[in-house]
Amino acid sequence: MKRCAVFLMLFVFTAACASLITCRPVATYAADVTVYITKTGRKYHADGCRSLLRSRIPISKTDAAKRGYTPCKNCKP
Ligand SMILES: [Zn+2]
Numbered sequence: 142m143k144r145c146a147v148f149l150m151l152f153v154f155t156a157a158c159a160s161l162i163t164c165r166p167v168a169t170y171a172a173d174v175t176v177y178i179t180k181t182g183r184k185y186h187a188d189g190c191r192s193l194l195r196s197r198i199p200i201s202k203t204d205a206a207k208r209g210y211t212p213c214k215n216c217k218p
Contacts, residue, residue, distance in 0.1 A: 173201040176218045178210055190216035 176185040180196040185205040190213055200208075202218065212218050 173203050174218075175199050176202045176205050176212075178205060183210055184213045185210040185218055186213045187216040187218035190218075192216075 175188075176199075177188060177190070177193050177197050178185050178200050179192060179198065182192065184192070185200065185202065186192055192213060192215065200210075
């Protein structure tokens with residue numbers, strides 16, 4: 142009986158893992174990408190761009206584009 146329960150738990154865990162893995166690409170595709178803008182610039186950047194040394198304000202890519210920000214040519218977000 143105990144072995145059966147362990148097997149069941151293992152099965153549920155494996156199933157949860159599998160669904161997480163299969164769902165992840167869809168979630169990533171649906172979720173908005175976070176980019177970063179600066180206080181003064183009119184461009185948005187990928188994380189780690191040199192231009193973000195002074196200020197680094199996270200914003201969704203869609204929002205940034207809506208507000209008139211354009212992608213940085215250096216980091217190509
Ligand atoms: Zn940049």
